[in-house]
Structure formats: structure tokens, C-alpha cells
Amino acid sequence: MNFEFSEEQEQFRKILRDFAKEELLPHYTKWDREGITPRHLWKRLGDLGVNGLRIPEEYGGSGADCVTTGIAAEEIGRGDFNLTYAVMLNALIGEIIAKHGSADLKGEWLPQIASGDKIVGIAITEPSAGTDAGGIQSTAKLEGNYYVLNGEKSGISVATCGDAFIIFAKTDPSLGNKGISAFLVPAELDGLETKGYEDMGNIPIGRGSLYMNDVKVPVSNLIGSENKGFSQVMNGFDLSRLLIGLQCVGTAMQSIDETIEHVKIRKSFGRPLATYQAVSFSLVTHFTQLELIKWQAYRGLWLRDKNLDHSKESSSVKWLGPKYSVEAIHECLLLNGHYAYTKEMPLEQRLRDVIGLEIGDGTAQANQMVIAKGIIGKEFRTY
Numbered sequence: 001m002n003f004e005f006s007e008e009q010e011q012f013r014k015i016l017r018d019f020a021k022e023e024l025l026p027h028y029t030k031w032d033r034e035g036i037t038p039r040h041l042w043k044r045l046g047d048l049g050v051n052g053l054r055i056p057e058e059y060g061g062s063g064a065d066c067v068t069t070g071i072a073a074e075e076i077g078r079g080d081f082n083l084t085y086a087v088m089l090n091a092l093i094g095e096i097i098a099k100h101g102s103a104d105l106k107g108e109w110l111p112q113i114a115s116g117d118k119i120v121g122i123a124i125t126e127p128s129a130g131t132d133a134g135g136i137q138s139t140a141k142l143e144g145n146y147y148v149l150n151g152e153k154s155g156i157s158v159a160t161c162g163d164a165f166i167i168f169a170k171t172d173p174s175l176g177n178k179g180i181s182a183f184l185v186p187a188e189l190d191g192l193e194t195k196g197y198e199d200m201g202n203i204p205i206g207r208g209s210l211y212m213n214d215v216k217v218p219v220s221n222l223i224g225s226e227n228k229g230f231s232q233v234m235n236g237f238d239l240s241r242l243l244i245g246l247q248c249v250g251t252a253m254q255s256i257d258e259t260i261e262h263v264k265i266r267k268s269f270g271r272p273l274a275t276y277q278a279v280s281f282s283l284v285t286h287f288t289q290l291e292l293i294k295w296q297a298y299r300g301l302w303l304r305d306k307n308l309d310h311s312k313e314s315s316s317v318k319w320l321g322p323k324y325s326v327e328a329i330h331e332c333l334l335l336n337g338h339y340a341y342t343k344e345m346p347l348e349q350r351l352r353d354v355i356g357l358e359i360g361d362g363t364a365q366a367n368q369m370v371i372a373k374g375i376i377g378k379e380f381r382t383y
């Protein structure tokens with residue numbers, strides 16, 4: 001066993017930690033308050049090599065391993081939770097296109113994703129199918145050199161600012177979830193419309209719905225084989241779920257660090273808050289929970305790098321990472337007293353932001369279903 005990061009990985013962590021502290025943290029609340037997607041920061045992540053971590057070198061990325069990608073998720077999370085969507089989406093989508101996209105798609109999209117010039121989202125969820133993703137109703141019908149897409153997607157991150165989306169639709173509805181295919185759909189195509197939501201958090205992410213009305217997508221934009229979209233692409237969620245755990249842990253650990261500084265200084269009854277065990281043990285509890293998730297996440301990423309099964313590890317991190325992070329941030333908010341309840345401090349926003357990823361990319365129950373399948377067996381699959 002070896003729990004050490006390489007020297008290169010430690011250097012990368014340091015660069016990103018400094019960047020997060022100096023360039024992200026001071027502006028984290030600005031994008032939320034002003035409702036802006038900071039596209040220039042997606043570009044900045046491109047300069048730092050973060051967007052292209054899971055993109056091969058020949059397409060402008062670095063082809064880094066999953067553990068290194070986890071470091072980026074954790075460190076960017078310390079500065080700006082919403083910008084971690086760039087780490088997670090670009091890793092997930094970069095991998096999907098690199099593994100299953102045509103040569104043309106790779107050549108056109110991967111360099112622009114790596115540089116941060118283009119933002120690409122992924123659209124599975126529909127008004128009547130979320131956890132039961134195989135139950136989607138959008139259709140894609142082959143007509144000559146085009147697939148014609150119809151249907152509605154809901155809850156999609158970067159809906160309002162995405163330049164393209166990987167959209168899942170049924171190419172053969174008679175095959176159930178085996179008849180689903182994935183397509184790279186540029187946002188400017190005729191018949192594709194988007195509408196943003198007034199969300200509780202993750203405001204700069206511009207979540208919303210996509211409406212497809214006879215959208216003509218070239219055949220070359222099919223990703224992977226027809227009717228195999230689900231099985232080929234779903235494996236990518238084992239990566240995004242591990243990254244989400246680390247994004248949340250990074251944000252929560254930053255909150256704990258700030259709160260430790262506060263309780264050392266703030267006094268009640270003549271003594272620093274930190275000298276009361278009710279205060280220190282509470283911080284200890286949350287710190288310990290987050291450390292457990294952090295190492296389970298890096299273990300999952302290490303397993304993925306070794307091509308070993310990691311679905312249940314990934315789901316455990318996705319289930320408990322956001323949950324423990326929300327609990328930790330909530331406690332930090334309380335320990336900072338009434339000022340933390342104002343918008344002068346970032347804690348209320350962190351709480352709102354992280355709660356979103358208790359739902360996005362699979363709820364607690366959805367992940368428990370995956371773990372049940374892993375430890376009890378496929379034949380006792382739970383619903």
C-alpha cells in the first residue's frame with residue numbers, strides 16, 4: 001500500500017491551492033449575487049491545464065490520471081464550488097468523447113473543451129425520468145444523414161451557457177434502456193431551445209431545461225454505437241461521482257479551516273470558543289467524516305486508474321460526500337454566529353451550492369441501489 005501522491009501531483013495541488021485562494025475565493029460570492037457564469041475562469045482553468053486532464057495530449061489535454069483529476073476537484077472546491085463543475089464536466093465529457101467519439105468530433109471539440117473556449121453539458125434527465133434514467137422518452141429518428149431529435153430535458157447544468165450538450169435519446173424505444181443513444185448536439189442547431197431556472201444555489205451554473213423540436217443532428221455526431229449509449233457512457237458516472245465527492249469535501253474543508261481560525265479568536269464567557277469541547281469535538285466530528293470520504297474518493301480514483309471495478313466505492317462517495325459536506329458547512333455557519341447568516345460571508349452560499357449535488361448525478365437512494373447491487377448481487381437488484 002502507498003498513500004503518497006507523487007511529487008508532480010503535490011506541485012499541481014500547490015499551484016491550484018494558491019490559485020483558489022488568490023483568484024477564486026475573493027470572488028466566489030460575486031458570481032452568485034450577480035447571476036453570472038464566469039466564462040473567463042473556465043478559460044483560466046484551461047490555461048492551468050485543468051480542463052484537459054482527461055483529454056489525450058494529441059487533442060490539447062494532458063491525459064493525466066484520475067487521481068490527479070481528483071486533486072483539481074478538491075482544490076478548486078476550496079475556492080469556488082461552482083467552478084468545480086468545469087473540472088467534473090470536462091473530465092466526464094472529455095473521457096466520453098475521447099473514448100467513443102468519431103475522429104471528427106474529437107478533433108473539433110476536445111481542443112476547445114481543454115482550452116475552456118467551449119462549455120459542454122450532459123443531458124439525460126427528463127421531466128418524467130430522473131433516477132430511472134432508462135425511462136427517458138426523447139427520441140432520435142434516423143432520416144438520411146441526420147438523426148432528428150424530439151423531446152425535453154430538465155435539470156441540466158450549463159443549460160443557459162453551454163455551447164453543446166451530450167444528449168441521450170431513444171433510437172429504438174422497443175429495447176427499453178438498451179435502445180438509448182448519445183449525441184453531441186451544438187446549442188445553435190435549429191429547433192433546440194433552452195430555459196434557465198431560478199435555483200436555490202449553483203446560480204453561475206445556469207441549470208435549466210432543453211426543448212428539442214425536430215433538431216437535425218448529423219450522423220457523425222452519434223457518440224459510440226447506436227442503441228449502446230447507455231451502457232457505454234454510464235461508466236463515466238463512476239468518475240464524476242468520485243469527483244463530486246471531492247468537490248464537496250474541498251468546499252467543506254475550506255469552511256472548517258476558516259471556522260477553526262474564528263473559534264480560536266472569538267471569545268464567550270472570557271475564553272476562546274475553541275476551548276469548549278462542544279465546539280472542538282463538533283469540528284473534529286465533521287473533519288473526521290470528511291477525511292474518510294476524501295480517502296475513499298482517492299481510493300476509487302486509484303481503482304479506476306488501475307481499470308479495477310469501483311462502482312460501489314464511487315457511489316459511496318457520491319452518497320456521503322455531499323451529505324457530510326452539507327452537515328459540516330451547516331455546523332461551521334452556526335459556529336460563526338449570526339454574521340454567517342448574512343450574505344457578507346460565503347457560508348450560506350456554500351450550503352445552498354453543495355445541497356444541489358446531493359441530488360445532481362444521482363441521489364442518496366440512487367447510489368445506495370448501486371452499492372446494494374455490488375454487495376448483495378445483481379440478481380437481487382433493488383428498485
Ligand SMILES: Cc1cc2nc3c(=O)[nH]c(=O)nc-3n(C[C@H](O)[C@H](O)[C@H](O)COP(=O)(O)OP(=O)(O)OC[C@H]3O[C@@H](n4cnc5c(N)ncnc54)[C@H](O)[C@@H]3O)c2cc1C
Nearest residue numbers: 122123124125130131155156157356359360361363365383
Ligand atoms: C444541481 C443539479 C445539477 C444537475 N445537473 C444535471 C445535468 O447536468 N444533467 C442531467 O441530466 N441531470 C442533471 N440533474 C438532474 C438530476 O440528475 C436528477 O434530479 C436526479 O437524478 C434525480 O431525479 P429527479 O429529480 O427526477 O427525482 P426522482 O427520480 O423523481 O426522485 C425523487 C426522490 O425519490 C427517490 N427515489 C426515486 N426512486 C427511488 C427508489 N427506487 N427507491 C428509493 N427512493 C427513490 C429519489 O432518491 C429522490 O429522493 C441535476 C440536478 C441538480 C439538482
